[in-house]
Amino acid sequence: NAGVTQTPKFQVLKTGQSMTLQCAQDMNHNSMYWYRQDPGMGLRLIYYSASEGTTDKGEVPNGYNVSRLNKREFSLRLESAAPSQTSVYFCASRSWSGNTIYFGEGSWLTVV
Amino acid sequence: GNSVTQMEGPVTLSEEAFLTINCTYTATGYPSLFWYVQYPGEGLQLLLKATKADDKGSNKGFEATYRKETTSFHLEKGSVQVSDSAVYFCALRGLSSGSARQLTFGSGTQLTVLP
Numbered sequence: 291n292a293g294v295t296q297t298p299k300f301q302v303l304k305t306g307q308s309m310t311l312q313c314a315q316d317m318n319h320n321s322m323y324w325y326r327q328d329p330g331m332g333l334r335l336i337y338y339s340a341s342e343g344t345t346d347k348g349e350v351p352n353g354y355n356v357s358r359l360n361k362r363e364f365s366l367r368l369e370s371a372a373p374s375q376t377s378v379y380f381c382a383s384r385s386w387s388g389n390t391i392y393f394g395e396g397s398w399l400t401v402v
Numbered sequence: 403g404n405s406v407t408q409m410e411g412p413v414t415l416s417e418e419a420f421l422t423i424n425c426t427y428t429a430t431g432y433p434s435l436f437w438y439v440q441y442p443g444e445g446l447q448l449l450l451k452a453t454k455a456d457d458k459g460s461n462k463g464f465e466a467t468y469r470k471e472t473t474s475f476h477l478e479k480g481s482v483q484v485s486d487s488a489v490y491f492c493a494l495r496g497l498s499s500g501s502a503r504q505l506t507f508g509s510g511t512q513l514t515v516l517p
Binding site: 294323330332338348389394 | 507
């Protein structure tokens with residue numbers, strides 16, 4: 291049971307570089323999310339996609355872009371990475387009627 | 403807006419001790435409440451949930467009761483094990499959080515259980 295799969299698991303970037311975090315879910319869920327986790331701050335929502343073809347900003351969207359490529363995939367792009375974007379990133383998904391959000395295993399990103 | 407306030411850690415207990423991690427929330431209406439657990443190097447896993455007042459969620463010996471009158475959802479376990487060492491997150495999903503109905507998380511509580 292794959293669930294929510296994120297890649298890469300670890301990445302080190304230099305300031306100003308760009309990269310894309312990939313996320314795919316095999317549960318036929320409609321909604322997908324990107325969160326970042328920082329010490330002492332819990333998880334904060336970056337962007338979400340309620341359904342294929344739609345995306346909306348969350349609590350901390352600045353410096354990020356997203357693409358809902360199809361129902362399965364939801365990618366997060368950092369166009370010009372900054373040290374403040376050093377964090378652990380989690381992708382998640384939820385079915386339209388479901389009450390539970392399922393998380394991927396996380397992507398550890400360091401910007402130097 | 404919605405918010406979750408969680409007991410600050412870290413919490414260190416001996417094996418077989420009683421665990422309580424406090425969680426209170428602010429939200430309109432009747433949100434759904436969750437506890438997630440994150441083991442070292444892993445993603446978040448749903449531990450338990452409650453969707454209406456007075457519901458008790460339970461799983462793996464952990465319990466939490468949805469208390470509307472005190473806006474609380476405290477996590478308890480009668481006898482912790484070393485394998486329970488993890489970070490625990492309280493979260494809510496409100497009725498008025500947009501069409502995506504995303505989760506609002508507390509800051510997390512690190513639990514370490516010593517043998």
